[in-house]
Amino acid sequence: MKLVKGSITVRLVAMFAAAALATFALIGAALHGVLVRELERHQYEELDTTLKSLQYWIGAIGTADRWSRVQARMDALTPEDGSVRFWVLSDDPRFQYGKGLAELDGLTREANGRSSSILLPGQERPFRTLSVHIPPFEGRPAVRLIVGRNSEPYERTRKTFLSALLLLGLGGVLVVVLAGYWIARVGLRPLERLSGEAQALRPKTLSQRLQTTALPVELSALADAFNGALSRLEEAYGQLEAFNADVAHELRTPLANLIGSTQVALSRQRSAGDFEEVLQANLEDLERLRSIVNDMLFLARADRGEVATGLVLTPVALEVRKTIDFFEFVLDESRTQVGIAGDVQAEARLESALFRRAMSNLLQNAIEHSPPGAQITVTLREEPAATWIAVSNPGAAIDEAHLQHLFDRFYRVDAARNDGGGEHHGHGLGLAIVKAVASMHGGQVSASSEGGVNTFAFSVSRTG
Template sequence: MKRSITARLVIMFAAVALATFALAGFALHNVLARELERHQYEELDTTLKSLQFWIKAIGSPERWSRVQARMDALTPEDGSVRFWVLSDDPRFQYGKGLAEIDGLTREANGHTSVVELPGQERPFRTLSVHIDPFEQRPAVRLIVGRNTEPYARTRQAFLSALVAFGLGAVLVVAFAGYWIARVGLRPLERLSKEAQALRPKTLSQRLRAEPLPVELSALAEAFNGALSRLEEAYGQLESFNADVAHELRTPLANLIGSTQVALSRQRSAGEFQEVLQANLEDLERVRSIVNDMLFLARADRGEVATGLVLTPVAQEVRKTIEFFEFVLDETRAQVVIEGDVLAEARLESALFRRAMSNLLQNAIEHSKPGARITVTLREEGAATWITVSNPGAPIDGQHLQHLFDRFYRVDEARNDGGEHHGHGLGLAIVKAVASMHGGQVSASSEGGLNTFGFSVSRTPEKTAG
């Protein structure tokens, strides 16, 4: 199930709002409760002090009736405020249920307590004070009580209003969050529509990053970078397919044409043998192209060289040169090894000789007869470089960086009149072998020498990458 960013944002807005209002409501409710308790205490204390002042001045039973009359006057009809006077002398007592009150209120002077009275739904909050004896009056204890129901109703009403307000505010925040999310995500929707409009034939199109917010701008730029790499890879793929089709078309056309001509009339066994021999050469060419393409495909998938052995590089170079002995004699070319002839590297011999053969073949094909070809070995950091230099026509710098691409040729830049038997994958295979050994490739053209080379790592950590 797909999740909506808008829905998630609305839920988060609502959750944050609910938590915020809940905490604020809890705090306000506690503040109100404390204020109501303080208000009750102040009312009780005011009434208590007023009666205490009167009782202190009363010292005879005759005058005590005035205190009783005053307390009767202060007692409302609903009984929400009550008074009790506790004394050992019954003449100086006041209030209903004195026995129950005497057992419930034992707090110190100035301290309130909450007592449950018979027949009352809500408890009473009481405040008491001890009054010393005076004349005929013994010591008494004055207690003032107030019903907590009005305050409880106030707290309940406040809590109900707070909950209603909080829920309403959460709904408002949720709707506002939905609108904000929709407005905030409009650039992302536009970006999505632009991305959906991309097609293989419109890969050159790029997402507009200028009007986007900073966060989406970085995303758009990263996506444009991926589009650039995809366009380049798609172009290379199209070019590769076209080049493969072109390379295979020629030998296949030769095979079809020669076979059709051979079958057009009666021929002798010798003539058919000549045709088959010519067809075999074209088939060998096709097989070579297919094998090279399969090798490059494996390299593209990240295949690395295995079975690496620490080997003297010069030794492998000499073995490769021996393979070209007949060709060198025919062209009167000479190959010499210079540089760090004692250099060693971790190699897979078969792959190394394949890359070395392609470099030597490339140098021989693009050199005049009798040329001197130089193989230079040098150690540089954790890598060993093998370069092959041959005299030839200068190569323009714009071509050098592409010479290791598949099927890339610069015949017009290297027109030496020689025959070119390659199919444009030789240097690409050199690059693949270098990559499989954790190395790189290089090409230069200066001082009348064209130099191509590759490096291999001397450490297993480099080749594993």
């Protein structure tokens, strides 16, 4: 799997890296904050310890003669690098100690124990200080003791820790990126296998299916959905091949008749009457060809999503009666009767021409597949969103396996449709047109065969 823009591997690695960076940043910030607080606490604890020790000594000194001992002790506690320093502020110069006392005069106004930071000349980092007020004792006036510690060592420690933290964090992110890349590659191997299987599919191998064994749950669902799509594609491809064969067959017969009759007519001298008979026969075949072409064009428009226009709220029973009247001669000839039952007051928004076309196909199909003298029933049924029109006729039972395909183009079942000539002018598109008209009206179709009665129905939306 190549790393390309938008690839799953790149996205997963980027998300791993972002998650790791955010995690390490939060942990690093928390650790850095803890370190800073602990360093400050440590500094002030050391200052406080030293401050209290000297406070005890100074508090017990009451004369200038003994003050030299305090000075000697503070000299001894002052390291050579000057990282710790002491100051004693007093109105009496004999009880003062430390360098730069004038710069510290502002500290005398601070409360006992309050910390402050001062930057001494020649120093890069400030001193952190603690101070305490010591009351007068015997001949010694009140003094203020200040203890300071250079913050440079602590700041150096903080910087070293921060640098190490950054390096470790970046290293950790790099490790996570590499591990995430490996994990993504391993985790996506089943997807690569599925991709390879899908690429190997060809029109002649549509019966093959993706292997779903040992797949993760998420990919298994995807593979099942893809296999379902393959099944539908295989079925559609098979129907298309059968459809093409049926079209060729339906067109070949009238074309062969036209060519044959024309060749016979031209094979020798004919009278005008003979040519008139040939032309009359040819006209019938041409009408059949035109009917097939028109029906195919109509179905093509329906397949492209064309919907019925000019819808008018119409009593459905009225349109059904008009269609029945159109078949009056055929019904009288076959002694067949047609009755209307159900919700005879039902109304729906219809395009009358399309509706009558669908009704004509259903009635013609029922008449041709009913015995002479049969009773055909048109049942109307209102539902909240649609009105159903069902045409029932007595006839040979239709197997359940065929019912769902009867509205497909050129689909014929000998047991149900005699010799296949029952549908719209005998070319197998009548029920397909019914389905298209129902779809153009936002409806559906259905077929059933029970108790010697076959029922074909379609619905139209009541809302339009």
